[in-house]
Amino acid sequence: xxxxxxxxxxxxxxxxxxxxxxxxxxxxxxxxxxxxxxxxxxxxxxxxxxxxxxxxxxxxxxxxxxxxxxxxxxxxxxxxxxxxxxxxxxxxxxxxxxxxxxxxxxxxxxxxxxxxxxxxxxxxxxxxxxxxxxxxxxxxxxxxxxxxxxxxxxxxxxxxxxxxxxxxxxxxxxxxxxxxxx
Numbered sequence: 001x002x003x004x005x006x007x008x009x010x011x012x013x014x015x016x017x018x019x020x021x022x023x024x025x026x027x028x029x030x031x032x033x034x035x036x037x038x039x040x041x042x043x044x045x046x047x048x049x050x051x052x053x054x055x056x057x058x059x060x061x062x063x064x065x066x067x068x069x070x071x072x073x074x075x076x077x078x079x080x081x082x083x084x085x086x087x088x089x090x091x092x093x094x095x096x097x098x099x100x101x102x103x104x105x106x107x108x109x110x111x112x113x114x115x116x117x118x119x120x121x122x123x124x125x126x127x128x129x130x131x132x133x134x135x136x137x138x139x140x141x142x143x144x145x146x147x148x149x150x151x152x153x154x155x156x157x158x159x160x161x162x163x164x165x166x167x168x169x170x171x172x173x174x175x176x177x178x179x180x181x182x
Contacts, residue, residue, distance in 0.1 A: 054078070055078065055111070055180055055181070056076055056077065056078050056180075056181040057076070057077060057078070057109060057111075057117065057160075057178055057179065057180060057181060058074060058075070058076050058178070058179040058180075058181050059074070059075050059076075059077065059082065059107065059109065059119070059176065059177075059178060060072065060073070060074045060176070060177040060178075060179065061073040061074075061105065061123065061174065061175070061176055062163075062174070062175040062177070063123075063172060063173075063174050064172060064173045064174075064175075065171065065172045066171065066172070071089070073103075073105055075105070076181055077109060078109075079109060079110060079111050080108065080109065081106075081107070081108045081109075082105075082106070082107050082108075082109065083105070083106045083107075084104075084105050084106075085102055085103070085104050085105075086102065086103050087100050087101075087102055087103075088100065088101045088102060088103045088125055092127070092128050094128060094130060094143050094145055095140075095141060095142060095143050099128040099145065101125055101126045101127055101128060101147070102125060102126045103124075103125050104122065104123070104124045104125065104126070104149070104151065105121075105122070105123050106121075106122040107119055107120060107121045107122070108120040112157070114160075115159060115160050116157055116158060116159050116160065117157070117158050117160075117178060118155065118156075118157055118158075119155070119156055119157075119158050119176065119178070120154075120155045121152070121153065121154055121155070121156070121166065121176070122151060122152070122153045123151050123152050123174060124149050124150055124151020124152065124153075125149070125150060125151060126147040126148065126149050127147065127148050127149075127150060128145045128146070128147055128148075129145060129146060129147075129148055130143045130144070130145050131144050131145060131146050132144045152166065152167050152174065154166055154167075156176070158176060158177075158178040159178070160178050160179065160180055161177075161178070161179060161180075162177070162178075163175050163176070163177045164176050164177070
C-alpha cells in the first residue's frame with residue numbers, strides 16, 4: 001500500500017509526494033522521536049537560580065482610624081496579583097442622603113524565599129465630594145457630587161508571621177501581616 005502526504009509550499013501550492021521506505025544503513029542510529037506533549041519535560045535549572053516556594057499566603061490588613069474599632073481585610077493568595085473592592089461601612093451624608101464610598105485593595109505578592117515576600121500594595125477609598133449645588137423645585141438645596149480616589153501605594157518586604165506598619169499618622173494606622181496557609 002502506498003502512503004501519501006501533503007507538503008504545503010510557501011507559494012501556496014500543494015504538492016503530492018509518495019513516501020518511500022528508507023533502509024537503515026548499518027551503524028546509523030534510528031531517528032529520535034520528538035517528545036510528546038503528554039510526556040513530562042524536565043527543565044534544566046541554572047545554578048544559583050532562585051527557587052520560589054509554591055504555597056498560599058494570607059495577607060491581613062488592619063486599618064485603625066482614630067478611636068474606632070479596627071477594620072480588617074484578609075485575603076488568601078499565592079504568588080501574583082490580588083484585587084478586591086468593597087463598600088465601606090462608613091457613609092457620607094449629602095443633602096440628607098447617604099452616599100456610599102468604596103474601599104479598594106490591590107496588591108502583587110512575589111515570594112522571595114520561604115520566609116519573605118515582596119508586596120506591592122495599593123490601599124485606597126473613594127470619597128464623595130460636593131462639586132456644586134442649586135435649589136430644587138421645592139426650594140431645598142440639591143448638591144451634585146463626584147467620587148475622588150485617595151490612598152496609599154507602596155512596595156515593602158514582608159516577613160512571614162511579622163506585622164509591619166506601612167502607614168501611621170494622627171488619623172489612621174495601616175498594618176500588614178503575612179502568614180503561610182497550610
